[in-house]
Amino acid sequence: TTEITWWHAMGGELGETVNQLAKEYNASQTEYKVVPVYKGSYVETLTAGIAAFRAGEAPNILQVADVGAATIMNAPGVAKPVQDILVSAGYDFHSKDYIAGVRNFYADNQGKMIGMPFNSSTPVLYYNKDILNKVGVQPPKTYEDLEKVAARLKDKGYAGFSQSLTPWIMFENFKSRHNLPLADQNNGYEGPATKLMFNTPDMRMHFHKLKAWSDKGYYKYYGSDWDANQTPFERQEVAMWMGSSGSFGGLRNRVKFSLGTTYLPYWDSINHNAGRTFIGGAALFALNGHSKAEEKGVAGFFHYLTKADTQVFWHEATGYVPVTEAAYEQAKASGYYKKQPDAEIGVKQLSLPGGDWTRGYRLGFYPQIQQIMHREFDNIFAGTSTVEDSFDKVEKESQVLLKRFARTVK
C-alpha cells in the first residue's frame, strides 16, 4: 500500500470529519492509504509545509488557506497544478464543474486550477433568533439596518455583534461584497501587487462607524483571536456574529438557542447592488518531490473528495460549501435546505452576481500584512490610535512587504 500524507489545519470537530473522510476513502480501495496529520493553524500548516519541502520531506498534500495563496503559488517548484495531476491520472477535469465563486480563487490568471478548493467557506452573519424575536427586530441586510438593529438591541440591554478575523471580514470581503478592488495588478492576479486599497474613503468611513459602534456598545471587538470573538455569541453575550459559513456545523451542535444565518451586510450607500463575496477556507495543494505512484494516489483522493456524495457529506457536517455544481444540486434535491434553510446561505452568497473584483486576490506576505492590520485594529478599538493614523501605518508597512515580495518573484 502506498501512503499519502495530508497535512491540514482542521482542528476539533472539523478534524474528526477530515479523519472520517480519509477512513472512508481508505476503506474504499486497497492501493493507497491517506494519512491526515493536523499541523495547527492555517499559517502554521503552511510554514511547516514549506519548511518540510525545503528539507526534502514534503507531505503529498498540503492545505493552504486564502491568505497563503500567493505564497504557495509563487514558490518555485513547490506545488504541482492539481489540474495537471488529475488529467495525467486520467480523470476528466472541467473547471466549469465548480461553482462560480470557487472556480478562480486558486487558479492562475489563465484559469488553470493550481490548488483544489476543498473547504470553501464565506463570511456570513449569524444571529440569535430568540434574542432578535424578543426585541422584535429582523436580521439586518445592510450596515444601515445593522446600526438600527444594534440600537434597538442596546435599548433592551443586549450587545449587538462581534466578528472574527477582522482583515478577512472587514477588509477583503468588505471589498468583494461591494465589488471594489483591494489591490493593484488586478488584485494581484496579473502580477505581484504593490499597493493595497486599504486606506480608502470607503474603508475609513466603515472603520469610523465601527469605532463609534464600539463606543456605544453596538459592536464588541475582542481582539484578533478567532474564538475570543465567537464564544461571546455562543454564550449569548452578543446577539449576532460575523464568521465563517464553515463554522455552521459546529455552532448548530453547540448553541442552546435558535440559530439564524443571513448574508454578510453591505453599505447601501457604497453599492446598492452588492453581490458575491470571496471564498474563504482553504485549498489542497499537491506538493512536488513524490513518485508517480504517489501522485496518482493524490489524484484518486482528490477525485474522491470532489465527488458529489463526498461534498454533500462534508457540506452537511461542517457548513463549508459544496464546491461543485453537481454537489450543490444534490444537496438541494435531498431536501436538506428545506429542513435547514440557514445552511444554504454561504453557497447562495457565493452564487450572487459577481463583478470585476470578486474573483479573489493574490497578495505576497499576506499573513504578515494581516498581523499589521490586527495590531492597528487593536489600537483603533482600544482608542490609542485614530483610524487615519492606523490606516497610514497599514498602508506604509504593507507596501514595504508587498514590494519585497514582488522582488522575490521576479
Ligand SMILES: O=P(O)(O)OC[C@H](O)CO
Ligand atoms: O474559518 P475558515 O476555514 O472558513 O477560513 C476563514 C478564512 O478564510 C481563513 O483565512
